[in-house]
Amino acid sequence: MLKIENNQLTLWDALLPEPLRKLPDELAAIDELLDAPAFLTPFLKAHPSGRGRPTVPAATYLRLMYLKHRYNLGYETLVQEVSDSFTWRRFCHIDLDAKVPDSTTLVKARKRYGEAMTEALNESLLQTLREKQVLRTRKLRMDTTVTESDIHHPTDATLLQDGVRAMNRLMKQIRQVTSHAAQRFEDKSKEIKGKILSIAKLLRRRTQQSWEELNAITTDVADLAEGVCQQVEQAADAIKEKGKKAASTLKGKLAEAASLTRKLVAQARQVVSGNRIIPERIVSFFDPEARPIKKGKLGKTAEFGYKVRIDETESGFVTGYALYAGNPSDDDLFVPAVEQHIARFAKAPHAVATDRGFTSAANEKAAVALGVARVSMPIRGKKGKKRTEYEKQHWFQNLQRYRAAGEAKISLLKRKYGLSRSRYRGLVGSKTWIGFGIWVHNLRKAAQMAK
Numbered sequence: 450m451l452k453i454e455n456n457q458l459t460l461w462d463a464l465l466p467e468p469l470r471k472l473p474d475e476l477a478a479i480d481e482l483l484d485a486p487a488f489l490t491p492f493l494k495a496h497p498s499g500r501g502r503p504t505v506p507a508a509t510y511l512r513l514m515y516l517k518h519r520y521n522l523g524y525e526t527l528v529q530e531v532s533d534s535f536t537w538r539r540f541c542h543i544d545l546d547a548k549v550p551d552s553t554t555l556v557k558a559r560k561r562y563g564e565a566m567t568e569a570l571n572e573s574l575l576q577t578l579r580e581k582q583v584l585r586t587r588k589l590r591m592d593t594t595v596t597e598s599d600i601h602h603p604t605d606a607t608l609l610q611d612g613v614r615a616m617n618r619l620m621k622q623i624r625q626v627t628s629h630a631a632q633r634f635e636d637k638s639k640e641i642k643g644k645i646l647s648i649a650k651l652l653r654r655r656t657q658q659s660w661e662e663l664n665a666i667t668t669d670v671a672d673l674a675e676g677v678c679q680q681v682e683q684a685a686d687a688i689k690e691k692g693k694k695a696a697s698t699l700k701g702k703l704a705e706a707a708s709l710t711r712k713l714v715a716q717a718r719q720v721v722s723g724n725r726i727i728p729e730r731i732v733s734f735f736d737p738e739a740r741p742i743k744k745g746k747l748g749k750t751a752e753f754g755y756k757v758r759i760d761e762t763e764s765g766f767v768t769g770y771a772l773y774a775g776n777p778s779d780d781d782l783f784v785p786a787v788e789q790h791i792a793r794f795a796k797a798p799h800a801v802a803t804d805r806g807f808t809s810a811a812n813e814k815a816a817v818a819l820g821v822a823r824v825s826m827p828i829r830g831k832k833g834k835k836r837t838e839y840e841k842q843h844w845f846q847n848l849q850r851y852r853a854a855g856e857a858k859i860s861l862l863k864r865k866y867g868l869s870r871s872r873y874r875g876l877v878g879s880k881t882w883i884g885f886g887i888w889v890h891n892l893r894k895a896a897q898m899a900k
Contacts, residue, residue: 451493479892483512487574490569504558509550511570516541519889567880570888571770572793575768585763592856594757594868595755597870598733598753598754600732600739609641609717612734613673615734620703633680647666651663667717709734716730733753738875754871755772756775757771759862761858772883780811783807800823802825813826866887868887
């Protein structure tokens, strides 16, 4: 059952002195923005029925998630900080004698609402800003970046180690629920750990022989991991279909873990055999949808995570974003970005500016067909005389200077709003993380403009 607001008044509200009852300017402006009815619509759609236990009040949940992503706090730290702060309690509409929602409750709420909620919240905020006439949408610039997954640097041996450790944890749980299924299981984690520690000694030599020994160790780890998979599959088969619910749940997790580990074993064997170019290469056991992405950075030959497209207008608000699995070409992302802008604001932008990655003749023609008056897209490679004169025009150069400032916005989103690394797992989790980061950025900018 959806609970909208905590409207119960307490004696403490009257007893508090005025400085404690007054919110700081930024929080007061954001509190006023979040009172708009548009932010409640996504929650009403997520809870069409009035049955069940009351949820965390929607007004409280929104403000708690703002504080979490504004200050990059973990759930447990967030609950503790809000509990200890008069100001944050008032901002989150939590009475002084009331308990702050538990961290596990917030995690479950975030998973239940998912990416659809963050997309709806961003849409509601943009429409609210448009009604207040603070959102200008004549110029659009777009760029892509990478949001890394919260994983360690992947190597074939350590990925296999992750798979074995995960299966070991599941087998320990199996022993507590149905011990007969795990009677013959052998823990190979110490043996695998010893082989991985020996890899560091080999790599110090940097000779051809050391690489051959490294491949031999990786093969040994793959053999051990494959043996563990066989034991886990046998244990899963021994679990009765009509047994305890906990046992059937663990059986599904065992099968999933063994299947993914077998994929990692096959991947490691390909690398050892000499095939280092593997399509859809898995780089994490815990986030199997993440992919290696190369962006041509000197400091990082590859980043491991998801590609993100950021669209921004001249008012400084991020009006569009999208997260992609893998590394699609930038020029394939241009038309969907313009179409998303048109669908959101009911008209095409007057001007669009991008870097060379988005450039193609088809994209320029498509932009004009969609109603864009000026398209500033420098071409790649050698330019002819006609194209050089075209790109030297004053409006073209101005739009390119406008586009270059978008790099600063991406840097800001990464440093202040969490887009450098997603703390939520999987493609859906990363979409939720990025959606909240952009929502908080836009909220804060709106609050700054309201001063």
